[in-house]
Amino acid sequence: MPSILIVCMGNICRSPLAEVVLKTKAQQRGLVLNIASAGTIRDQVGSSPDRQVQSLASQHGYDLNGLTATQVTKNDFSNYDMVLAADKANLAALYDLCPREYRNKLALFLSYSDVDEKEIPDPYKGSQVRHQKAFELIEQGSDGVLNYITSIAA
Numbered sequence: 001m002p003s004i005l006i007v008c009m010g011n012i013c014r015s016p017l018a019e020v021v022l023k024t025k026a027q028q029r030g031l032v033l034n035i036a037s038a039g040t041i042r043d044q045v046g047s048s049p050d051r052q053v054q055s056l057a058s059q060h061g062y063d064l065n066g067l068t069a070t071q072v073t074k075n076d077f078s079n080y081d082m083v084l085a086a087d088k089a090n091l092a093a094l095y096d097l098c099p100r101e102y103r104n105k106l107a108l109f110l111s112y113s114d115v116d117e118k119e120i121p122d123p124y125k126g127s128q129v130r131h132q133k134a135f136e137l138i139e140q141g142s143d144g145v146l147n148y149i150t151s152i153a154a
Helices: 014-028 051-059 074-079 088-097 100-105 128-153
Strands: 003-008 034-039 082-085 106-108
Touching (some): 014 128, 074 100, 082 100
């Protein structure tokens, strides 16, 4: 079963939303994947997803209840097949933490999609428009990741 870890800074906005969207879309396609999320910083560890993100997810039929923020550990790089960062800053943080032999697992979440943007903007404490933009990119990025996984499994 392929495994994917999605990473943002605090694991309270982009990565938990991407975790749930990707899981839901994978299930809809009949794919069995191990999907989780984490943050590069420990400040939010144990926190629930941001309320604005929870509300947006709920409006689109996604449920973030029960998720709590965790921080990336060195073991994650050996435990997951893909480690996908929300933006370049978090990708750089992952490269710094990741043992050299696992760096081929690192990529930007949006690198598998055909959207012009390659980074998901951090909506934390931002406007509803910024949250909506992040959500739309996560939905498109999820489709790209699943298309990639399907193509390499064929």
